[in-house]
Amino acid sequence: MLTPPQKSNQPVLRLEGVSLGYGDFTVLREISLEVLPGQVVAMMGGSGSGKTTLLRAATGQLVARHGTVTLFGQNLAHADRPMLQSLRQRMGVLFQQGALFTDLNVFENVAFPLREHLNLSATQLSERVLEKLSAVGLRAAAHLKVSEISGGMARRVALARAVVLEPELVLYDEPFAGLDPISLGITARLIRNLSDRLGCASVVITHDIAESFAIADQVYLVGQGELKAHGTPVTLGASPDPYVQQFLHGHADGPVAFDYPVTPAFEAWLARTGTPP
């Protein structure tokens, strides 16, 4: 049986000692975190640090190798397909590339989850879609094809689609990428307002320190395959940890390696090509 929507302060999403990877490669080890209703949690880390992998684990697209991922009180390792479908109906996801349906226009993209999951009248559906499009400033773009809008606009449409069902948990993968400063500020406030107004939990995967620190309740910093630090924006900003300081201030020197690590696969490739090291 599915647990009822969260009314209490029980975590919406909880990861305990989770390890994740693809094939022989382990991306993240021993990750533990929890997201409470109404909280905005920022997940930060360098490129390739495994932030998106973490999101895939939260949606059930990737199964944890070790540890448990609990979504709305259900252990995802034990969730069958119908259970997973039920849990996913209670969450919204903003994909890194937007992932809009190119055969549908802007309105139909936002209306898609409503048409699939709710039985609304045409008027109710139209009102709800236009309300969400208004929130991202694209009400008057409802009739446009996806090919006619810019990359930044596409991300805002994707944002409207992610929240149109007013889910209990929204996962945002790089919501600020490619946005101009005005859209960026509005989007950040929108994420915060959704959490405050609807009590939905938000997990924001981002590189944007200023905006995410302004709206987040908790910040998690991942790097080198593990969780490096976590805390409120204030405590993290004051942390003496050299890793945290280098990441937050963008210093070139420090414990965060800029170079991609040398792997046995790279060495084998180098030996095959005959290029001198």
Place this chain on the structure above:
Amino acid sequence: MSQLKFLTLLGKSVRLRLTGLGLFTRFFLMLLQRSGIVLKRPRLVSQQVHFIGNFSLLIIIVSGLFVGFVLGLQGYYTLNRYGSEEALGLLVALSLTRELGPVITALLFAGRAGTSLTAEIGLMKAGEQLAAMEVMAVDPIRRVFVPRFWGGVIAMPVLAAVFSMVGIIGGWVVGVLLIGIDTGAFWSQMQNGVDLYKDILNGVIKSIIFGIAVTLIALYEGWQASPTPEGVARATTRTVVTGSLAVLGLDFLLTALMFSN
């Protein structure tokens, strides 16, 4: 050592092909299992019939007309030797309804609508659209693949019928209007010689089976495509090659089963 390497490569190749066959069968069974949406939301299927039919309609009409012209000419040259050119209508109709209609339509369908389906699905995969659907708790097999599959299966016999009809008109234009065969003989020989069940129904059954094969291959190739421009291009090519070979192979088998004594 080289023999061992050869055997290893052979084993790997056989294993990969068997895995592919297993995946293909599983994909087909998944489509059938989740076909309930066809009854719940028939509009999704009718939209696909419309799109897929429109993709191929022009090329089917033009090809059908020219095939009819050629059949009319070649048929006349051959029948004229035996003084039985009145049988031209029968020859054209039988050739089209039994063989050329279903087969050429399926080959054109693979090249036109099949490639479109593969490219569309492949690009949806590359653009994370299928993954987005999945995390929205919408099953992409049920919502995207099943309507396209049944759309293709329904569109194929309709297109084959259009092809045969236009081809017969092409044969009539050449035989009756240009060469001057008696129009009454052309149509009456056709009416007497073409059997509703043995010829027309078997042709329809053939085109339905070709529709299943080509649409299934097109969707499977899109589903399995690497999410890159090169991967989608390769998948599109595989749809045409595999789809065409499947049609020709199946045609031989079906002809042997349907028209043997």
